[in-house]
Amino acid sequence: xxxxxxxTPQLELRGITKAYPGCLANDHINLKIMPGEIHAxxxxxxxxxxxxxxxxxxxxxxxxxxxxxxxxxxxxxxxHAARKIGIGMVFQHFSLFEAMxxxxxxxxxxxxxxxMKALENRIIEVSNSYGLPLExxxxxxxxxxxxxxxxxxxxxxxxxxxxxxxxxxxxxLTPQEAEKMFETLRRLxxxxxxxxxxxxxxxxxxxxxxxxxxxxxxxxxxxCDPTKETAKSLAEMMIGTxxxxxxxxxxxxxxxxxxxxxxxxxxxxxxxxxxxxNINFEVRTGEILGIAGVAGxxxxxxxxxxxxxxxxxxxxxxxxDGKSIARLNPKERRDLGLAFxxxxxxxxxxxxxxxxxxxxxxxxxxxxDLMNSGFIDNGGTAHYxxxxxxxxxxxxxxxxxxxxxxxxxNLQKFIVGRExxxxxxxxxxxxxxxxxxxxxxAFIHQTLIDLAEAGAAVLxxxxxxxxxxxxxxxIAVISEGRLSVGRELREITIEEIGLLMGGTHGxxxxxxxxxxx
Amino acid sequence: MSGFExxxxxxxxxxxxxxxxxxxxxxELITEKSGVLNLGVEGxxxxxxxxxxxxxxxxxxxxxxxxxxxxxxxxxxxxFGVLTLSLMxxxxxxxxxxxxFGVGLSALMGQEFVGEPVxxxxxxxxxxxxxIPFIGPIVFGQDALVYLSFFMVIxxxxxxxxxxxxxxxxxxxxxxxxxxxxxxxxxAIRYMAVMFGGAMSGIGGAYLxxxxxxxxxxNMTAGRGWxxxxxxxxxxxxxxxxxxxxxxxxxxxxxxxxxxxxxLNVPSQVLSMLPYLATxxxxxxxxxxxxxxxxxxxxxxxxxxxxxx
Numbered sequence: 001x002x003x004x005x006x007x008t009p010q011l012e013l014r015g016i017t018k019a020y021p022g023c024l025a026n027d028h029i030n031l032k033i034m035p036g037e038i039h040a041x042x043x044x045x046x047x048x049x050x051x052x053x054x055x056x057x058x059x060x061x062x063x064x065x066x067x068x069x070x071x072x073x074x075x076x077x078x079x080h081a082a083r084k085i086g087i088g089m090v091f092q093h094f095s096l097f098e099a100m101x102x103x104x105x106x107x108x109x110x111x112x113x114x115x116m117k118a119l120e121n122r123i124i125e126v127s128n129s130y131g132l133p134l135e136x137x138x139x140x141x142x143x144x145x146x147x148x149x150x151x152x153x154x155x156x157x158x159x160x161x162x163x164x165x166x167x168x169x170x171x172x173l174t175p176q177e178a179e180k181m182f183e184t185l186r187r188l189x190x191x192x193x194x195x196x197x198x199x200x201x202x203x204x205x206x207x208x209x210x211x212x213x214x215x216x217x218x219x220x221x222x223x224c225d226p227t228k229e230t231a232k233s234l235a236e237m238m239i240g241t242x243x244x245x246x247x248x249x250x251x252x253x254x255x256x257x258x259x260x261x262x263x264x265x266x267x268x269x270x271x272x273x274x275x276x277x278n279i280n281f282e283v284r285t286g287e288i289l290g291i292a293g294v295a296g297x298x299x300x301x302x303x304x305x306x307x308x309x310x311x312x313x314x315x316x317x318x319x320x321d322g323k324s325i326a327r328l329n330p331k332e333r334r335d336l337g338l339a340f341x342x343x344x345x346x347x348x349x350x351x352x353x354x355x356x357x358x359x360x361x362x363x364x365x366x367x368x369d370l371m372n373s374g375f376i377d378n379g380g381t382a383h384y385x386x387x388x389x390x391x392x393x394x395x396x397x398x399x400x401x402x403x404x405x406x407x408x409x410n411l412q413k414f415i416v417g418r419e420x421x422x423x424x425x426x427x428x429x430x431x432x433x434x435x436x437x438x439x440x441x442a443f444i445h446q447t448l449i450d451l452a453e454a455g456a457a458v459l460x461x462x463x464x465x466x467x468x469x470x471x472x473x474x475i476a477v478i479s480e481g482r483l484s485v486g487r488e489l490r491e492i493t494i495e496e497i498g499l500l501m502g503g504t505h506g507x508x509x510x511x512x513x514x515x516x517x
Numbered sequence: 518m519s520g521f522e523x524x525x526x527x528x529x530x531x532x533x534x535x536x537x538x539x540x541x542x543x544x545e546l547i548t549e550k551s552g553v554l555n556l557g558v559e560g561x562x563x564x565x566x567x568x569x570x571x572x573x574x575x576x577x578x579x580x581x582x583x584x585x586x587x588x589x590x591x592x593x594x595x596x597f598g599v600l601t602l603s604l605m606x607x608x609x610x611x612x613x614x615x616x617x618f619g620v621g622l623s624a625l626m627g628q629e630f631v632g633e634p635v636x637x638x639x640x641x642x643x644x645x646x647x648x649i650p651f652i653g654p655i656v657f658g659q660d661a662l663v664y665l666s667f668f669m670v671i672x673x674x675x676x677x678x679x680x681x682x683x684x685x686x687x688x689x690x691x692x693x694x695x696x697x698x699x700x701x702x703x704x705a706i707r708y709m710a711v712m713f714g715g716a717m718s719g720i721g722g723a724y725l726x727x728x729x730x731x732x733x734x735x736n737m738t739a740g741r742g743w744x745x746x747x748x749x750x751x752x753x754x755x756x757x758x759x760x761x762x763x764x765x766x767x768x769x770x771x772x773x774x775x776x777x778x779x780x781l782n783v784p785s786q787v788l789s790m791l792p793y794l795a796t797x798x799x800x801x802x803x804x805x806x807x808x809x810x811x812x813x814x815x816x817x818x819x820x821x822x823x824x825x826x
Contacts, residue, residue: 059698079700095695097688099812108688109699113681139812 544717556612559742560619565719590719
């Protein structure tokens with residue numbers, strides 16, 4: 001259902017305004033969503049999308065403006081009220097409770113009393129029918145990012161909403177899974193459910209959405225029909241300037257092997273973790289190797305084995321520039337020129353409550369020589385942090401602000417910048433642009449490509465296939481703790497990768513994953 | 518049976534030593550499960566002890582006395598709540614201050630009651646049942662608060678793991694931001710949890726001044742509030758294990774007293790250390806299993822909640 005000419009809108013916002021001290025997050029925003037319409041909300045990080053969506057869901061209160069629900073003026077004072085009138089939301093930063101089970105998390109997101117047994121059955125039923133398999137008894141902290149997102153989606157679907165707000169729902173799904181979810185969304189749309197869809201993937205918006213509202217800097221820019229726009233024109237409306245695609249490069253043939261992993265086998269020490277079985281790959285100087293895979297297939301374990309958070313007993317398993325690093329700790333590996341951008345920006349990639357300068361110091365003090373006989377070289381540290389902020393266009397009032405005061409995209413730019421400026425020989429990057437807007441993503445991609453061209457070996461672990469295709473020279477797929485042989489980009493299609501990612505995982509037919517013995 | 522008569526009095530004293538810990542521990546467990554660390558348990562117990570004692574001497578009514586102790590503890594906890602939840606003061610510092618405040622306040626309140634005797638809390642006496650050897654005095658010969666302490670452990674377990682209210686409480690302690698974004702009133706829930714914790718600590722204190730040693734003396738809790746705090750970690754935030762820990766600690770306390778009385782050739786200071794040493798040892802052993810702690814420890818404990826955005 002794409003015709004939304006007449007009739008009463010399901011939801012209409014008029015003149016919504018919300019100010020924070022020193023910043024106007026929403027400046028008289030208008031928005032109209034018809035029943036059954038899939039409406040895209042587009043904008044960079046900091047454009048005011050999250051604020052607007054939180055106002056609709058009742059987490060925040062608008063300073064000004066009115067919300068009309070099927071024509072009636074309503075005040076949505078809290079999320080319970082929003083759910084009551086039929087608004088559901090999938091959050092970008094998950095609203096999940098780590099120490100609880102999947103079923104308990106879902107019960108918490110629903111109003112009223114639930115019978116746990118009946119709820120568990122409904123979870124299994126709904127999650128399977130929408131292709132988002134979940135085990136109700138699993139503890140959330142043992143799940144991967146992708147699996148966690150499934151919980152959020154299923155939690156909403158269980159409440160039969162009239163309006164579904166989705167904040168970047170497909171960023172961690174395989175193309176097949178995403179396509180399956182689009183079918184779900186189209187089905188919901190045909191059943192009359194309106195969907196407010198936030199995504200940075202412009203192709204996806206073009207394929208799925210009927211209407212798009214574009215925000216920039218807290219202001220309403222325009223409403224358009226995304227099917228009539230190109231991805232480039234949408235992106236340009238969004239960031240207000242011309243967008244440059246990353247310049248693809250050709251890896252130098254026969255460069256020296258910088259990172260070599262041989263028969264890496266590690267049994268996971270977490271409950272429900274994935275065991276790594278016989279992982280083999282190498283990354284050469286000047287090369288970007290992409291590792292694709294659905295979340296929860298051993299990425300976390302592989303990354304922590306490479307960073308040194310878990311260590312291998314096999315000395316030969318991981319070699320950096322010909323030296324064994326398998327038994328070294330993360331700091332010793334850093335000293336040898338291994339840089340690392342972890343998946344979790346806040347908490348793993350940075351200390352949230354510490355300032356940018358302190359965060360810069362913590363990762364770079366030895367490579368950047370920021371310590372004077374045990375004392376912190378404050379001048380040098382400030383200079384290093386300022387350098388990151390300037391060269392990587394980190395938007396922050398200053399380096400004395402804490403890491404958690406930055407938006408996701410800005411913090412990611414800061415962390416990538418911090419690692420890149422250390423001039424690494426090998427850099428390992430996990431989900432470099434997850435939840436990052438198009439402008440920042442393009443910048444991060446270009447940075448990684450430049451770094452490879454300067455002679456570093458780059459390993460990118462991501463679930464975003466568009467991203468891997470945009471920057472990698474070779475792509476390998478991880479599935480159930482096994483890694484397929486890396487294939488040259490031109491030898492492999494997105495469909496083939498999708499099938500490898502499906503592997504024996506999930507509900508599809510089991511497909512043999514090739515791997516080096 | 519001669520030679521074993523000492524068992525019954527020992528078990529009886531173990532129960533009286535453990536009961537205040539059970540109350541304080543189970544109350545603080547609820548507080549901590551909601552994500553608040555209140556280190557003022559000792560202070561709340563003292564104010565509860567003196568309030569209960571005063572109410573008992575003035576009115577002679579033990580229902581009122583226990584009620585007064587619970588109320589006094591809850592008021593202390595409310596004060597803590599205003600400072601840490603509404604005014605967002607640091608929880609550790611505020612909790613320590615609450616203990617110091619409680620020591621002083623209870624001494625002031627109890628000034629005129631020091632040394633005054635009071636009738637000990639009546640023990641259950643069921644003709645026939647209470648006279649059964651061994652089991653009779655232990656199972657059927659306790660005072661009402663001992664039974665109440667067991668009842669509270671069961672109620673708290675049931676509440677935490679079988680009700681939606683308990684699920685919400687744990688959720689608030691696990692991630693206050695997520696709970697807020699789903700729409701739960703984090704601050705209000707924490708106020709209730711903190712005040713429940715205060716009320717239980719107050720009753721735990723009153724048990725000391727009304728049953729354990731029926732009198733009031735300054736500082737009579739003698740560090741039990743701190744032991745209760747340690748017990749929660751020891752129990753990995755599980756109500757049943759708080760009970761086990763309290764009885765283990767109570768048991769060692771009493772055994773070392775008996776050992777001292779028996780003239781064991783070990784310096785008495787070393788024996789006095791035993792219960793604390795055992796607590797530390799068990800804590801270390803339990804902390805080895807990280808996944809277990811991860812599963813039950815409230816992730817947001819001690820963190821200030823800013824409801825903005």
